[in-house]
Every structure is written in C-alpha cells, then in structure tokens.
Amino acid sequence: MPTTALADHVLLDGVSKQFGSTRAVESVDLAIRRGECHALIGENGAGKSTLGKVVAGVHEPGTGTVAVAGEMVRFRSPRQALEHGITMVAQELSLVPTRSVLENVYLGIESSRGPLVDDVGHRRLFAELAERSRIRLEPDRRVGTLGIADQQKVEILRALARDAELIVMDEPTARLSADETTDLLAVIRDLVGSGTTVVFVSHFLDQVLEVADRITVLRDGRLIRTADAVDETPATLVEAMIGRSLAANFPRKVPPAADSPLILSATGLGRVGVFEEVDIAVRAGEIVALSGLVGSGRSEVVRGIYGADRLDAGAIRLEGEPATLRSPHDAIARGIGMIPESRRDQGLMARRSVRENASLPRLDLFTMGPVVADRRERVAVAEATTEVDLRCASLDMPVDSLSGGNQQKCLFARWMIDRPRLLIADEPTRGVDVGAKRAIYELLARLAAEGMGVLLVSSEIEEVLGLAHRILVMRGGRIVTELDGTVATEGEVLEAAFGTSTEDHSDA
Amino acid sequence: MPDQRVVPDLDMATIGRRLRSSMTGSGIVWVTVVLFAFLSLTTGPFLTEANLRNILDQQATLLIAASLATVAMIAGGFDISVSAVYVAAPLVALRVENSTESVLLAVVAGVLAGLVVGTVNGLVVAILKVHSFIGTLATSFMVFGAGYLISDRSILRPVSDSFRDVARTRWFTLTTATWIAFGVVLLTWFLLSRTRFGRHVYATGGNPEAARLAGVRVTGITIAVFMLSGAAAGLAGTVSASRSISAMPSDDFSFLFGVISAIVVGGTSIAGGEGGVWRTxxxxxxxxxxxxxxxxxxxxxxxxxxxxxxxxxxxxxxxAWSRRRPR
Known part of the structure; x- marks a missing residue:
C-alpha cells in the first residue's frame, strides 16, 4: 500500500560504514517514512543488517548524516537512539531468561513507589500494552521457558514500553517456524497500523512482499533501489539483489567420473533426539549438499561425522575402511577436514595470527619432535593462503584484523596445507562479501574437480543448487529426499525441507 | 560522496589501535626499564651488586611458580592452588629428606607432590568441567589441610646440612635459586613459543571449541597445564624451604597473590589465549x-x-580496554 502522504521519520544521507577494510555500506541515501513498514533486503553481506544497525544506533556511521524527525542526530549507542524513540529487536535477543516477562519488559525503566517497584502499575501498563499491540503473553512466565517467537514478542513489548516509535527488526523470522512467522508478520502489521514505524531486515522475499509498504534493495553495500512493495515481485527483487542471472554466480559443475571411488560412506547415523537413520555417501570429486531448514539436523550430522559430537548409532567407512572417529583429532588424522558453521565461535582464535590459525590442524607436519619448524611452517602457510587468495599485509597479523571473507579463507587455508580426502564445509560463505563468496564457490568446485569429496551444508538454497552434484534434504532429523543437483529446482528443495506442497515459500 | 571524510575516522581508529598494541605489546618492558633507570639515578643503594642480587634471589621462587602458572593462564586456566602447593609440597619434601637423608629424593618428592595436586586439578577442570577458579580453590583447602597432616602441625627442618645448598649455593655470584628460576623461565619460554604444545596452549585458551575442531586435544592440554603448574609450585616451595632451611604448614594464600600480580601486571590476559612468560x-x-x-x-x-x-x-x-573491539 503506497504511503506517500507520510512524512520522513528517518533520513539517511550519504551514509557509509566500514569494518576494517570491508565496506559494509557505501553512500546510502534512504528515507524511512513515519508509520510504514520498510523492508531492507539483499544477499548475505549486502549491508542490510549493517544499515539497520546504523538506524538503531548500534553502529555509528563512518560518514554521512542521519536525521530523525528532521533533527540531525549522531547516535553513538543504542541508548541514544532510544532517546529518539528508535530501538532494535536484534537476532540475538537480549532478555534475562531467569526473570519474568513483566520484569523483562520494564527492566531498566521500572517505576517505583518509594523504594519498591510499582508492580501493580507495571501490570496495568502491561495490560494496556498487550491490548494496543495485540500481543498476548503471560506476564509471570519466566522468559527462559518461552520459545523464540514469544521471546521476540517480549522484545517488541519492551520496545513499546519504552515508547519506541521506530523498531528495527533484524531477520526476526530467521529462527521461526512457518506458523510463528505468519503470527509475527501479523504483529508487525498491527504495529504499523497503530502508527509505529518498522524497519524489517530480511532475505525472505515472500515475507517482505507480504508485510512491507516499501522495499529497499541493497547489493554490495550500495542501495540499488527503493520502491513500493506493490510494484515488486520476487523476480524483480532477485534481479535487483543479484544484479545478474543466478547461474552466472557459480562455477560450472564438473560431474565426478562415473567410476570415482567412494570417499565417505556413512550408514544409519543417529544421535538420540537429534537425528536418525542418516545415510550419506560422498564420492571423490563430488559435492554433496545437505540442505534443510535451520534445526533440521544438518550441522549436527556433519559434526557427528567429524567426531565433534558423539554418535549414538551408525557406521562410517572412509574409502571403504571402517573408521571410528571419537574426536576431530581422529577425523583429521583419517583425512577429514571441516570448516565449522560459526567461524568466530568454532573456527578461529581471534587474537592469534593468521599463521597460527592456518597451521593449527596440521602443525604435526612441521614439528621435529616437539619443536615447530618455523620456516617450513611459514612457507606452507604462505602457499596455502595464496592458494585460497587470502589477502593480508602479513601472516603475523591477528586474524580478527581481516575482513570476514579473508577470515573464512583462512579456515580454508588450513586444509590446503595437506589436503584432506573429505572436506566438510558448514555454511562456508556465511557473513562474507560477494567477492569472497564467489572465490569460495570457485575454490570448492576446484577442490572437487581435483578429486576431493565435499560435503556442503548451507542455508542458502542458491548455493546448494549452484554447487552440489547431489542434494540431500533433511527434515526433522532425517534425510527425506535426494535430488540430482544438476536438475533440482528451488521449489523441490523447499518442498522437501518444509514437508508441504509448495506454498508461497519460494524465494525466486 | 567525498571519500576524504573517511580519513579522520580512520585515523582515530588507527591511533587507538596503535596505542592499544603498544600498551599490550611491550609496554611492561618500557615501564620496567624506566623504573630501573629511575631507581639507578635517584637511589644510591639501589644499583649495588648486593641489592640486585637480593632482588633476583627473592624473586626466584615466585618466578618458578609464576612461569608455569602463566602457561595455565594462557590455556584459560586459573590455578589458585599454587599457594597451597607452595606450602604443602616442601613438607612432603622434608618428610622424605628426614627419612631418607637424600636431598635429591627430597626435591623430587616436592615436585612430585605438586604434580599430583596439579593432576587432580587438571582432572577436576577438564573432566568434571568445574570452573578452574573454583576447582583449584577447593583443592587448595584440601592441600592446606594435607599440609597440617603431613607435618603433624609443626615446623619441619632438614636433617642434612646439604639441603640448604639447593637454593643457597653461589654460582657466578648468583644463588642457585636464581639459576633454577632462570632455567624454568627459559624452559617455559621454549615450551610456549617453540613447541606444538605451546601452540596448542594458546589455541585452547583463545577458543577451546575452535581448538578442538582443529584437532587440538583440549582435555589433554588442560590437564597438562595444571600438572605443569602444580609441579612448578612444588619446586618453588621446595626451593623456598631450602632457602629458609625449614617448612611449616599454614593456610596462607599470599604467595598466590604475588604470582597472579606478576602475571597480570606483565600483561598476560586472564581471559586466556594471549601472553607470554617474558611478560611474567x-x-x-x-x-x-x-x-x-x-x-x-x-x-x-x-x-x-x-x-x-x-x-x-x-x-x-x-x-580489558585492549579487548574491547573497536566498532
């Protein structure tokens, strides 16, 4: 619905934001009108989240100006943004799980009677708030006992209790089920209906089209266009987001030779309550993708194969030989490498050097007795980093001074030093810029073409379709479908992942 | 849009980074050198051989224990029990000396006593997953108590005169206590900066989950660093007993405070993953x-x-300041 009559609530003029050497957002001019739902969309790394955080005061813009209700502001913290009626519901919720809904909503803004917290007053206000927002929650429930969807609602109530006029929501539906998503989108429409401005950051096109009044598309940190939602379709949005046709983004698929040997053959893998009866085979030269929704058990399965998590059932054979992998240490010794899901939490020692991070798994190759042979290590790491096109001023720089893309390449460099037979890549392009993404795709394709088996886990359907020779779709801890990667469509993958006939879940 | 507007922003960030890295880099070296120069110039009795030799001798036991407590700290482990081991291990050493009259066996027993406590600490932290601060606090009390039991609540003294030579022999004007400390520091430096074990220690402290996924045997490393720290505290206590020619039970935590102070003032991070023995x-x-x-x-x-x-x-x-990532 066009809302041209409304005044500008937030006006960004030439806003840029840089992290290290990565330009996350570049020269963005954007007007957010009062009382609209304004969606920011783009691929991972397009800058949509960063832009949302600039609006909410989480990031201070590097250059450019921000005006709220016509007044120039420079937010140095979310608190300052809140003073101007702007707040954010982040991906990571910031609630106190051990306290009640009511306490969480009024945390930090408690009204008091003398020394006592005005509980009665809070309850009255809470009831009003619930009425106004149509969010129904039990005020005395402990927040930790609520699901993610309800916790998000607590965050929204908290924002409203602070008289927020603009709420930035960063991928609020990413961790929700289909029903919960529908529910949240209705809440957002209600908020907008009652005059609150919502900035909705998402990469789910159908949701954006359903809920937003206007949509801004970002690509590589730049604003491509802002348009009324009614004038957009999934196809026009995808074109704007990618800027080229989908296929061009991925290297050509080279099918593995018909007689190429099995690298991994896992049968009947199970872990109580997480996944069961999982069979996976990967041949030399083959990229097998494990697809499915977040929580379907994809990462857990590959972690089980890698020895990172315990397996309760199943057998693993590597090149035909039975293998018992009790730890990643065992897996590495048997020729398996892994790029873990979260490079910050599971991948890198942030403050150690690129060299130390890259050589860590195969340090044994450079040791004489207990001593590390420095020069051999340096040479090997230099070669490995060159091979993955990791760019840094010096290999002795701390790895957290690199851009996200280069950090990810550092994880890949680990496995270039002595190539494993099987590489498990769990979300290998999460949070990297488009250039690095492409480089990683090419690297994966090249490694496979050279005979490595690749087991890929990815939430990005385009990535799965663009890279995999075979696609295994998981749902509820089981593999439900196997698809041929050369002919599979997005619809087929999503249908299997959701376990429904194709509703309106397709992104493109 | 004009790109030059980026410049002042970047400059501030660069200055901040430089300042941070120089403070956490070699700041402690400079302030120590400056303090040394200052005392040399302003204070007559400071720069005398006797005074400097004394300082070295007095720091010896602290350095022996602190070196390997630094390793534990870098691996992410806080070893509270160095005090208790420092008090109790020499009691074991003197008991053994009293019954065997062997100085060598006494020293070995002191170190072994520390190693045993360290092993228990390592198992408590790595296997039971008790936070190291609490786990080693608990074992501290047990070890303090064991000290009273071992010594029968009395001061122990060596029976042979040569026990005192462990710490008090002079080589090239310095005491053997100083030389032992020197050796331990050098060994620790080698361990941390040149060996695979050292790399694994840094990795474990920097990010245990990432280290594990990179094939580091995190449990083993954790147990090992507590064993080393315990053994070093046992050696430190034994050297101290040799210097004072006696040992007595107590529940005195003050040695720990000296150790922790040296480690953190040197700039090794209590968050783990960073630091070095030279800092300590x-x-x-x-x-x-x-x-x-x-x-x-x-x-x-x-x-x-x-x-x-x-x-x-x-x-x-x-x-803490240097850890705060610039946004």
Whole structure:
C-alpha cells in the first residue's frame, strides 16, 4: 500500500560504514517514512543488517548524516537512539531468561513507589500494552521457558514500553517456524497500523512482499533501489539483489567420473533426539549438499561425522575402511577436514595470527619432535593462503584484523596445507562479501574437480543448487529426499525441507 | 560522496589501535626499564651488586611458580592452588629428606607432590568441567589441610646440612635459586613459543571449541597445564624451604597473590589465549623493583599496598580496554 502522504521519520544521507577494510555500506541515501513498514533486503553481506544497525544506533556511521524527525542526530549507542524513540529487536535477543516477562519488559525503566517497584502499575501498563499491540503473553512466565517467537514478542513489548516509535527488526523470522512467522508478520502489521514505524531486515522475499509498504534493495553495500512493495515481485527483487542471472554466480559443475571411488560412506547415523537413520555417501570429486531448514539436523550430522559430537548409532567407512572417529583429532588424522558453521565461535582464535590459525590442524607436519619448524611452517602457510587468495599485509597479523571473507579463507587455508580426502564445509560463505563468496564457490568446485569429496551444508538454497552434484534434504532429523543437483529446482528443495506442497515459500 | 571524510575516522581508529598494541605489546618492558633507570639515578643503594642480587634471589621462587602458572593462564586456566602447593609440597619434601637423608629424593618428592595436586586439578577442570577458579580453590583447602597432616602441625627442618645448598649455593655470584628460576623461565619460554604444545596452549585458551575442531586435544592440554603448574609450585616451595632451611604448614594464600600480580601486571590476559612468560618475568621485576624502591625510600608499607593494588588495576584495565573491539 503506497504511503506517500507520510512524512520522513528517518533520513539517511550519504551514509557509509566500514569494518576494517570491508565496506559494509557505501553512500546510502534512504528515507524511512513515519508509520510504514520498510523492508531492507539483499544477499548475505549486502549491508542490510549493517544499515539497520546504523538506524538503531548500534553502529555509528563512518560518514554521512542521519536525521530523525528532521533533527540531525549522531547516535553513538543504542541508548541514544532510544532517546529518539528508535530501538532494535536484534537476532540475538537480549532478555534475562531467569526473570519474568513483566520484569523483562520494564527492566531498566521500572517505576517505583518509594523504594519498591510499582508492580501493580507495571501490570496495568502491561495490560494496556498487550491490548494496543495485540500481543498476548503471560506476564509471570519466566522468559527462559518461552520459545523464540514469544521471546521476540517480549522484545517488541519492551520496545513499546519504552515508547519506541521506530523498531528495527533484524531477520526476526530467521529462527521461526512457518506458523510463528505468519503470527509475527501479523504483529508487525498491527504495529504499523497503530502508527509505529518498522524497519524489517530480511532475505525472505515472500515475507517482505507480504508485510512491507516499501522495499529497499541493497547489493554490495550500495542501495540499488527503493520502491513500493506493490510494484515488486520476487523476480524483480532477485534481479535487483543479484544484479545478474543466478547461474552466472557459480562455477560450472564438473560431474565426478562415473567410476570415482567412494570417499565417505556413512550408514544409519543417529544421535538420540537429534537425528536418525542418516545415510550419506560422498564420492571423490563430488559435492554433496545437505540442505534443510535451520534445526533440521544438518550441522549436527556433519559434526557427528567429524567426531565433534558423539554418535549414538551408525557406521562410517572412509574409502571403504571402517573408521571410528571419537574426536576431530581422529577425523583429521583419517583425512577429514571441516570448516565449522560459526567461524568466530568454532573456527578461529581471534587474537592469534593468521599463521597460527592456518597451521593449527596440521602443525604435526612441521614439528621435529616437539619443536615447530618455523620456516617450513611459514612457507606452507604462505602457499596455502595464496592458494585460497587470502589477502593480508602479513601472516603475523591477528586474524580478527581481516575482513570476514579473508577470515573464512583462512579456515580454508588450513586444509590446503595437506589436503584432506573429505572436506566438510558448514555454511562456508556465511557473513562474507560477494567477492569472497564467489572465490569460495570457485575454490570448492576446484577442490572437487581435483578429486576431493565435499560435503556442503548451507542455508542458502542458491548455493546448494549452484554447487552440489547431489542434494540431500533433511527434515526433522532425517534425510527425506535426494535430488540430482544438476536438475533440482528451488521449489523441490523447499518442498522437501518444509514437508508441504509448495506454498508461497519460494524465494525466486 | 567525498571519500576524504573517511580519513579522520580512520585515523582515530588507527591511533587507538596503535596505542592499544603498544600498551599490550611491550609496554611492561618500557615501564620496567624506566623504573630501573629511575631507581639507578635517584637511589644510591639501589644499583649495588648486593641489592640486585637480593632482588633476583627473592624473586626466584615466585618466578618458578609464576612461569608455569602463566602457561595455565594462557590455556584459560586459573590455578589458585599454587599457594597451597607452595606450602604443602616442601613438607612432603622434608618428610622424605628426614627419612631418607637424600636431598635429591627430597626435591623430587616436592615436585612430585605438586604434580599430583596439579593432576587432580587438571582432572577436576577438564573432566568434571568445574570452573578452574573454583576447582583449584577447593583443592587448595584440601592441600592446606594435607599440609597440617603431613607435618603433624609443626615446623619441619632438614636433617642434612646439604639441603640448604639447593637454593643457597653461589654460582657466578648468583644463588642457585636464581639459576633454577632462570632455567624454568627459559624452559617455559621454549615450551610456549617453540613447541606444538605451546601452540596448542594458546589455541585452547583463545577458543577451546575452535581448538578442538582443529584437532587440538583440549582435555589433554588442560590437564597438562595444571600438572605443569602444580609441579612448578612444588619446586618453588621446595626451593623456598631450602632457602629458609625449614617448612611449616599454614593456610596462607599470599604467595598466590604475588604470582597472579606478576602475571597480570606483565600483561598476560586472564581471559586466556594471549601472553607470554617474558611478560611474567617483567611483571614480577616491575613489582619487585617498585617495592625495593619503596623500601629504600622508606615509604610506609601501608601505602605500598595501596600503590601495588593500583598497579594491578591499571594492568588489568589495559587488558580489558585492549579487548574491547573497536566498532
């Protein structure tokens, strides 16, 4: 619905934001009108989240100006943004799980009677708030006992209790089920209906089209266009987001030779309550993708194969030989490498050097007795980093001074030093810029073409379709479908992942 | 849009980074050198062979224990039990000496006693997953108690005269205590900076889950660093008993405070994953020089404490500040 009559609530003029050497957002001019739902969309790394955080005061813009209700502001913290009626519901919720809904909503803004917290007053206000927002929650429930969807609602109530006029929501539906998503989108429409401005950051096109009044598309940190939602379709949005046709983004698929040997053959893998009866085979030269929704058990399965998590059932054979992998240490010794899901939490020692991070798994190759042979290590790491096109001023720089893309390449460099037979890549392009993404795709394709088996886990359907020779779709801890990667469509993958006939879940 | 507007922003960030890296880099070296120069110039009795030799000798036991406690700290482990081991291990050593009259066996027994406590600590932390601070606090009390039991609540003295030679022999004007400390520091430096074990220690402290996924045997590393720290504290206690020619039970935690102070003032992060034994050496000497200077200038001991506390606060403050990632 066009809302041209409304005044500008937030006006960004030439806003840029840089992290290290990565330009996350570049020269963005954007007007957010009062009382609209304004969606920011783009691929991972397009800058949509960063832009949302600039609006909410989480990031201070590097250059450019921000005006709220016509007044120039420079937010140095979310608190300052809140003073101007702007707040954010982040991906990571910031609630106190051990306290009640009511306490969480009024945390930090408690009204008091003398020394006592005005509980009665809070309850009255809470009831009003619930009425106004149509969010129904039990005020005395402990927040930790609520699901993610309800916790998000607590965050929204908290924002409203602070008289927020603009709420930035960063991928609020990413961790929700289909029903919960529908529910949240209705809440957002209600908020907008009652005059609150919502900035909705998402990469789910159908949701954006359903809920937003206007949509801004970002690509590589730049604003491509802002348009009324009614004038957009999934196809026009995808074109704007990618800027080229989908296929061009991925290297050509080279099918593995018909007689190429099995690298991994896992049968009947199970872990109580997480996944069961999982069979996976990967041949030399083959990229097998494990697809499915977040929580379907994809990462857990590959972690089980890698020895990172315990397996309760199943057998693993590597090149035909039975293998018992009790730890990643065992897996590495048997020729398996892994790029873990979260490079910050599971991948890198942030403050150690690129060299130390890259050589860590195969340090044994450079040791004489207990001593590390420095020069051999340096040479090997230099070669490995060159091979993955990791760019840094010096290999002795701390790895957290690199851009996200280069950090990810550092994880890949680990496995270039002595190539494993099987590489498990769990979300290998999460949070990297488009250039690095492409480089990683090419690297994966090249490694496979050279005979490595690749087991890929990815939430990005385009990535799965663009890279995999075979696609295994998981749902509820089981593999439900196997698809041929050369002919599979997005619809087929999503249908299997959701376990429904194709509703309106397709992104493109 | 004009790109030059980026420049001032970047400059501030660069300055901040440089400042941070110089503070956490070699800041402790410079302040120690400056303090040394200052005391040399202003304080007559400071720069004498006897005074410097004394400082070295007095720091020896602290450095022996602190070196390997630094390794534990880098691996992410906080070893509270160094005090208890420092008190109890020499009691074991002297019991063995009293019954065997062998100095060598006594020293071995002191180190082994520390190793045993360290092993227990390592198992408690790595297997039971008790936070190291609490786990080693608990074992501390047990070890303090064991000290009273071993010694029958009395002061133990060596029966042979040669026990005192462990710490008190002079080689090239320095005491053997100093030489032992020197050896332990060198060994620790080698371990941390040159060996695979050292890399695994840094990785474990920097990010245990990432280290595990990279094939580091995190459990093994954790147990090993506590074993080393325990053994070093046992050696330190035994050397100390040799210097004072006696050992007695107590539940005195003060040795730990010296160890922790040296580590954090040196700039090893209590968050793990960073630091070095050379830092601890400078941290220890900075504090020692400071106290020496106070004493030579007859500063009230009460104020000495206050200032020492401030120095520690500044050191951990810098660490916390440097950890804050610039947005």
């Amino acid at each position: 050496v400078f941290g220890a000497f900075f504090i020692a020089l400071m106290i020496n200077g106070f004493n030579l200038h007859q500063v009230d001991p009460i104020w000495q404490r206050v200032i020492q506390g401030l120095v520690i606060l500044v050191a951990v403050g810098i660490d």
